[in-house]
Amino acid sequence: MIKLIERLCLVGLIASVVILTLTALPSLGGSHLGGNVLLVHMMSSGVLVFVLPMIAVLWLARGRAIGPARTVETVGFWAMILMGLVTIASVFIIMLPITSTETMHQLVNVHRYAGFATVPAVVLFVAGVLRYRRMHSIRSTTPG
Numbered sequence: 342m343i344k345l346i347e348r349l350c351l352v353g354l355i356a357s358v359v360i361l362t363l364t365a366l367p368s369l370g371g372s373h374l375g376g377n378v379l380l381v382h383m384m385s386s387g388v389l390v391f392v393l394p395m396i397a398v399l400w401l402a403r404g405r406a407i408g409p410a411r412t413v414e415t416v417g418f419w420a421m422i423l424m425g426l427v428t429i430a431s432v433f434i435i436m437l438p439i440t441s442t443e444t445m446h447q448l449v450n451v452h453r454y455a456g457f458a459t460v461p462a463v464v465l466f467v468a469g470v471l472r473y474r475r476m477h478s479i480r481s482t483t484p485g
Contacts, residue, residue: 343399350395351470357388358463361456368453386432393425414469420462427455 364382368374374382400418431452435445 343403346395347399350392350399351467353388353392354396354463355467357385357392358460360385361389362460365453365456369457389425390429393422393429397422411469411473414466414473417462417464417466417469421459421466424455424459424462428452428459431455 361382364374364378364385367378431448434440435448435452440448
């Protein structure tokens with residue numbers, strides 16, 4: 342059951358990061374998110390906000406986030422968690438009534454750059470997971 346939950350979380354992570362990246366690409370050109378693009382971005386962020394802590398708990402509980410044999414996965418995991426938390430926290434702080442307009446603009450930039458930095462971290466993490474699964478597959482690769 343845990344493996345099924347891990348796989349569903351990985352699918353949710355990949356899908357949400359792809360959608361978030363595609364909807365955020367116009368911000369690289371200096372434009373702002375709005376309308377349906379913003380709506381899709383917000384819906385996908387809900388998936389990421391749910392899935393990211395789930396992955397953190399599942400990987401840490403099984404001890405999969407540490408170990409020399411999983412260097413790629415470990416580096417990707419910790420980078421993904423760090424950048425994901427910065428991305429989420431920057432928007433959360435914007436929603437609090439304590440920030441000034443100037444601080445909000447700075448936090449939007451932090452959110453943008455941390456969000457785009459999350460993408461290679463997720464790619465590294467997923468590549469590490471797939472590499473480890475392929476290396477430790479119980480299926481034989483030799484014919485016969």
